Amino acid sequence: MNQVWNIFRKDFRHHWREIAASLALMVGFSWVQIREWTQQYRMAYGAASAAYEILSGLVVPLVPIAWMFLIVRAVQGESLVGDRQFWVSRPYDWKKLLAAKALFVLVFVTVPLFITDFFLVAMAGFRPWTYIVGLLWLQLIWVLLLLLPTAALATVTASIGQILLALLFIVLYAIGMAALSDAIPNSSFAAGNAGLYFLLIVATVLAVILLQYSRRKTAQSRWLIAALAAAITLIMVATPYRALIMHKYPLAGSGSLPLQLAPMPSHAPAPDDAMYAGNQVPIVLPFSLSGLPKDSFAELDGVILTLTNSQGGSWDSGWEQRGTELFPDQKTFSIDLNLRRDEFDRMKSSPVNARLLLAFTLYQDRQQRPFTVPRGEFAMPGLGLCSAGTRPWNSIGSLNCRVPLRSPNFLLISSEVAKGTCPLPKDAPPINPDEIARGYVRNSDPGPAEVGISPVKIVTVYLSDSPNSRISPGICPGTPLILSHPEETGHTRIELQLDNVSLADYQRSLRPAKSE
């Protein structure tokens, strides 16, 4: 313990400036956060405001950068790379050295972060002890996602220059992987490997740190990191995405279709109205919708379109991700896809057979609760502390909330447009009495806290009656809302076949379609 303490004291003495800067940034970050909550509805102009905006924008990325810098400096203080360091011939116990560095990170990064988070949760109007598990989880997430990887990189580099070079490699690798992901059909929709990648990264990072501290095998450690990059690339390339999607979304039998979809007629736009997006041609496939039981709804997660024509030509979009909710009161919806212009021209020359696969997640929405929006700040059940749209520049109100640690998995907010209390524009179209507007808050993060520097999330909810979308009613004091937490009931796949259609009929028009 004596050795741990001595190394820790030495590091503190060496890096006190970096520590002070990191702590000052955390204080600055807290101040910016609190100011944003309290000032968020006020407009400010002028140079002072602009300067504040710049500084507040800078402080958020600077906080993790300061942590990374501090960790790199501390680890490289007893560099594990090379054979000239004075300490390698001294009676250092590697476990104690590692413990000293861990203590340093704990005392000067993790504990201040915890205190800052605790303070921010309290300042946001919540009881921090209620969220202690989430607060601890947030520390763990930071340790696993940033602090440990940074420490691992620091163990295989000898200087700030080397670690910047390593970071550059990582950025280039990430860009390359993003490009590769775009190039691999179906991969964007089936993002099922994230957990595996996370486990591989954490395992490799821990292995590198232990290997370096126990044996200083830098070459082996670097190879380990390179192997991780290769493994992730290999998994990304070799994953049978289409099969996984088919498995996750079983084909619905004709007798058990959760909803009825029927293609709607469409007409080719006039040549001058035909829309092109660069070398892409947007097409729109409209459908009528029925059969969704009350208290349930479906979310269109993904879509794949296969076209074949009589001349033997074919085209496949690959699975594309969507996130469109379909509710029982909704009568129509459309699917947008893009074809390359040359493919479009090739396929439109003769009638095509279109095969459309739609992947849905089904939800039940039973436990609905009425809630009338009060004036001022109020506690919104299942969400946080909110206030209704009082932005003076926006006649359409929104719900602005501070949410402790994480947003709910799925909070659906519905409102009958006719009962809205927000002032409407003078040219607003007449409101249909059955029209329902909806907004939602969603979060796919399974943990008790979302990743982020601040433990308090700012959530803004807008209501929309899309796809009817003639008007977006606001949320204002007095607006009656229906709140619910929909529960997922299953996944399914629906297959639609459109035979002998003219692809040109579905090209998007520059003119908005007339309301039916």
Added chain:
Amino acid sequence: MTSAIQTDNLVKKFRRVDALQGLTLNVPPGAVYALVGPNGAGKTTAIKILMNIFRATSGRAEMLGMDSFLIKGRQFESIGYVSENQELPEWMPAGLFLSYLRSFYPAWDRSLENELVKQFDLPLDRKLRHLSRGMRMKAALAGSLAYHPKLIMLDEPFTGLDPLVRDELIQGLLDRAEESTIFVSSHDLGEIESFASHVGYLEEGKLRFSEELASLVERFREVEVTFAVPPPLPQQVPENWMQLSTAAAVIRFTDCRFDAERTSADIRRVLGEAKNVSFAPMSLRSIFLAMAKSGRGTA
């Protein structure tokens, strides 16, 4: 423990470079052993293998009876190590450097530390990066002597130092020589000669010889043979004659296995009757120069 340091057929390869080619070495306890040789001979590699900084490709090395491969952590409490290219924590003032090291050594002797600080005239409040090279070496040495190490390993400690500093460092070492075994690598032969008890010569990763300095100096002589008339150069000379040269009626050579009677007899047998024969003792520097130039290491 019969040896403070022992290596057995130590081999180290760096990719295609054979840094050590079967180094077998034995340093008795209490010796001041100087491992000398030209740059790139493998001296630093040998020391780093002994200190478990490098791993040997094959062979075995021991220090103080411990397998070098296993030397780590607390085993360094009895070993001091100073190297010319060691990276010290340069941000530390010399005083902080010593006090920081103090906490690692149970046997740290505060009075010895003070003595060394005084002897080396160390400015305790100045950061190591602001010290001259000589002062940094002194600080490193003070930090490696103050805990009474049983073994002191020095890798080229005198390189680039002015003579005064070198003398101070050597004196500092000699003052501690009775309680420690000292192993020093150097190509600065003048200094080695003044305090080494044993010497080994490493060349191209091979140990050409290893013996007590006194016996080495004793067996090398510069021989000058003067004749009445210039003699013909002999076709064959004894193996132990190195750097044979002739100028008018004088023949000079270095005898690396000098024995007055035998050398005189060999001269008579090979060169004939001479007018005068003189044997001059050689400095360590002259011995190594002769060996390096002749390329005949196995003297």
